[in-house]
Amino acid sequence: MAFRHSRAATRLFAGYLLLLVLQSAAWCRAAHAGSGPTLKIEVDARDLPRRLLHSRIQIPCQSGKLKLWYPKWVPGTHGPYGPVQNVGGLRIQSSDGKPLKWQRDELELFRIECDVPDGVREVTVLLDTICNESADHAAGYLSFGNNLVGIINWGTCVMYPEGFPCDDIEANASLRLPAKWQLATALKTENTKNGLTTFKTVALTDLVDCPLIAGLHLRTISLETGSYPPAWLDVVSESPTALELSPKVIDIYSRVVREAGKLTGICHYPDYHFLVTCSDDLGYLGLEHLTSSLNGVRERDLIEDARRKGWVANLLPHEYIHSWCGKYRRPAGMCTPDLHTPMKTRLLWVYEGLAEYLGEVLMVRSGLLDLTEFRERLGSTIRSLSHHEGRRWRSLEDTGTASYVLRAGSPNWSGLRRDQDYYFEGMLVWLEADAIIRERTNGKKSLDDFCRKFLGGNLTTAKVSPYELPEIVKDLQELTEIDWESFLLKRVAQPLDELPLEVVSRCGYKIQYSDRLPSEQMSRQNRDAEGVSALDSIGLSFGGDGAVIEIMRGGIGDRAGFAHGMKVIGVNTKTFSRQRLLDALAQSVKRHQIEFLVIEGEDFRALVLEYSGGPRYLEIVRDPTKPDLLAEILKPAADRTKSAPATKPEPNSSLNSPPKGYVCYKTALPIQIDGRLDDEAWGRAPWTDPFVDILGAAGPAPRFQTRARMLWDDTYLYVGALLEEPHVWATLTQHDSVIFKDNDFEIFIDPDGDNHEYYEIEINALNTEWDLFLKKPYRDGGPAINEWEIPGLKTAVHVSGTLNDPSDSDTAWSIEFAIPWKSLAEHAHRHTPPNDGDQWRINFSRVEWRHAISGGKYHKILNTPEDNWVWSPQGKVDMHRPERWGYLQFSMAESAPVAYRVDPAALTRDRIMQIYYSQKAFFEQNKKWATSLADLKLSAAQALPAHTTSLRLTPEGYEAAITSVNSSTSIEIWTIHQDSRIGHRIQSPQANSPDSTSQSAPK
């Protein structure tokens, strides 16, 4: 969970929370066989606006003693915080409606027992849950509601039988909401009938891990996740205005997802929901889950730039990275089989400390905060931690072990007790580890590499993967060899005299004291209601009303006898105000003292501090003698790729990007071909990157956005496209017209990637199609076979606006295609429908003409070339270069997190196409084919190591071959001929005649 500023008076510090689900190594979900009972859980939330939930839980049982649990050890809060005190009504009935007597375990208040009579096979538990109870230590886990917004945490309204791991208990949940409310959750809906939403059956563990937000005003925003699984930002608020996130903000949260993907490599969720309540009533909260996070902010926090800072900026990235760090990877001691077994939380400095570090890094890489703001935040973190002198008696690790008694603790002498320091001091440990790795490897390695291995790892069906410290040590050791175990244990496992500050110089900074008010205090300068921290000068901090909040042990204030419970009412003979205290600090240089009048209970007292040091605040500043590692660490992954020295030759020097890739998931849900991309199925298909100019980076940026998404089932390949367009118009109505004379959208498909025998479909806004088949690209003589038809092809266009009406402006047009596998099979030379993991070549093009309006009609402007916008850039204004098309990777998964696989032969394919184009140029100049590779003047930079390239003339032209020895038993040969057809075969070294082997389609 995100740590939370719990001392409302000053917000100088924070309390925190976080979250997790209960599963253990032994309970990895792959083994989940549903061997436990199935609970039918019906929650009636129609009273949620009145702060009540009513649930009805049907539990299969046998006669005899039935022991039931109310969830106690709540994932993510790291403590036994199940709100059992908020159970408002509990009744148990046998299946015939007879009440059964129950009794609470006197030593374990979350457990009850009842006697099930003979012959009864099922009991019904009726439960009322009282909501909106304040609980600083578990906010995010409770259920809340008012008349417009609600949060439902299933764990607050269920009971479950003892004796089964919660992974083995199935939950068949349904929910009734107040009229007209909408909901958002990572749970999948089975159906909605008469106001009752039934969810797909899941393990109880997962149900509790999937909170739900609901309300009258709810908006679901699809984030641009690139090649990563789909993600949504679901926002609910009492105010519709709070949902009006600007495209800039949506883009920032999209970047959070893409940067996290680049950091970890693999997502452990099929899709992800950022569930956000924007409500002054529900307030701040945050809790992590595997496939979603629950985030509570104030009403205007997401729409006002100035409010999306500090805790709010940190919240979503922090809870999100927990999907990897805390949910999927979890300390073994926190992997418990059910919701009542206690957890061992010693490693929270990893679970929360690493998540805090990565969340903050993502916050800057995505653009939520800039480098300067981050430095200030880091200074403030160090400033507050440096006063926690409790580190002299207890280790950092001990704050994790004792986490739940430190949560939302009293502010009195908190520095002496230590706070939940495993968050921020844990973060500093990870920042230091990152700096050490970068320092010792000259920037070649970083903690990002650790994250890819430790948090990303390999694709697996397990939902949780436990760890212990030795694994962390080993993974760090692989990056750079220092004694990581000693380093980590020194930082976390023993009491320390002072906060370790080597991290600051390692990052290229130093600590100094200045009389400038730190920016976070500066921003409250004119708000007297907020307090002031003078810990670095007089060892005290105060609330806005003068209450003494913190006293640094051994500081001047401590020695003068300041105590918690005191309130300052006068400073230097004037009434207390925040500004007067700041003035008194400044005047101390001349006055050599500060006089306080304090009230304690009913007694007044004067306290005089002998102090002449003036205002003093710790800050971190650049050390110009060292490299700025913070700037390196916080660079977005995209920028780093640009500046990194090229380790591999560019796949094609004429282009700055390799062909695009897209994972196409299989859908079990129907798609209605009506041109609207609103079918539930589409929600699981990520958008492609926005289209670019056909030339790639060398061309101008498209004037309007175009994106596509794809799915498949056993009958069809589905393509959906969304074309932003202020003027939707079209003229051609005849099938197989030359459609690109209108504004159009085009699909090109080469199933086997050999450059030959490919399909093309074009369509305009009137839904007029042109489908054709090309035996070869035009460059090699074509021809295009216009008569070729796609029987059973379904297409539909939807116009958001008006078609052919220049009097107004439009928004977009969208298209749905269902292309039957049967028709693609004809020249595919591949399995149709495809096998899991198969990659086909595909590209999309959009032709857009400039227009003028006259006589109430649209016209093309004469002699003006069209724009060509494409998904995978072609490098030339020529779609008929199939070698530049993108890769479409088919997956049997339904939007599971399947990684896109870069074609291992990509560089070989580029090299062989280079030979083809060089031969073509040679032929045009010399009217004959080159007989030696030397004549072709191939670029040395793109030579392939460990491959041999040969060239020979044939009766028709030539054959070039690139051969590599894969093992003692196989050599791999790629060939190309004068007609650009690519061949690929694997043969044994003994077969010395290439002609004796059979050609296989390129894969």
Ligand SMILES: [Zn+2]
């Ligand atoms: Zn957390």
